Amino acid sequence: PPQHGSLNKYHHSHPLRERARKLSQGILVIRFEMPFNIWCDGCQNHIGMGVRYNAEKKKVGTYYTTPVYRFRMKCHLCVNYIELQTDPGNCDYVIVSGARRKEERWDPGDSAQVLPTTPEQRERLAVDPMFRLEHGVTDRGVLERATPTLTRLQEAQDAWKDDFGLNSRLRRRFREEKKTLREEEEEAAALQARAGLSIPLLREEEEDRRLAALLSLRAPDSYEEKQRLKRSEISQRSWFAPGTARAGGGALQKLALGAGRAPRGPLGPPPTPAGLGIVRRRA
Known part of the structure; x- marks a missing residue:
């Protein structure tokens, strides 16, 4: 209804909601970013520049007509509270309590910088x-x-003025190097799979090529030469097994020794074909 003025008045709330819960005390909750590196006095941890906190902002004075604001926030690593306030006279921030600044300031004159006019x-x-x-x-x-x-x-x-050309050449060189590295990785992976290696292979150097040229890793005979030698050996080998020949020779030797030990009698008549079982066929 018009008599309420707005929805915030009707719901008895502020447009900033929780950020304005201490507005009656002159405190507004804002998002504060750490302006420099500091050391927390509570936990002695380092807090880097740019870390953000929910800070309570309030006005504590003026520098001429410029207001001086103070920010109070809780360390995210401990229960210690840190207070900083603006320094309009030096265009900087000053730590009031709860931390100490990491000193990284220097005199511009020592680094031969152009000093502004005071x-x-x-x-x-x-x-x-x-x-x-x-x-x-x-x-x-x-x-x-x-x-x-x-x-x-x-x-x-001026040497870097042609940004597009320099960037194009740089990207082209990177693409060529990337392609070369990919080919080397594929060759190394193929060699590992072929040789059954599980160790990483180093990149081939010129010294490795010279050393490999002095070594002979090739087999002395080709596949065809090995096959020809194997066929020649098989063709010259005896048809009988070596064990059979030795066994037959031992039996013959025993027979010969037994015949030598038998007593010699008078020689009988020569054997006839009928005695030997040979039958002649009549035509």
Whole structure:
């Protein structure tokens, strides 16, 4: 109904729901992202930059006309609470309690960086002509000293200007290397399957090729030569088994010895065909 104004008023709820449960205390629950690396004082664990928390945000003061906000959140590794607040004067965050900052700041002048003009210098440049002239002379000297370095950087940047061509050549080379690696893997897998190897094979080098050329891994005789030698051996082999020949020879030797031991009597008449059982057929 119109007298309620909105559904939120009708249901006695806030549009932000659970995020506004402490709004009466001036606290709003927001999603806060850690601005730098810190060490938690409760569990002594490292919390990296970019880790997000549900933080309670409230205003604690002003810097001139800029409000200063404080954020309170619970460590996700222990029960310790961490508090940070903004520092508009230095464009940074300051740890109030519950953690210590991992010091990674440095002086830009030590790394030969171009320093921005401070507010005091800008004011003097606007009102003091002599300071403006001296500042201009100093800037020209810095430019002359930095010109060779800037020229080299510009040349290096021009060399990479054709991004499409460089990317195409790089991708083409990667495709060729990938194809070569795939062929080598297939050859290694085929060799492992053929030789029954279960060990990984290393990549073939030029030294391996020279060493393999000095070795003779080929059989001395071909398959046809082996077959010819085998047939020749079979054709020259005796038809009788060696055991049979030895057994027959031993029987003959026994008969000969027995005949030698028998007493010799007078020789009888020569054998006749009838005595030998030979019958002649009459025509």
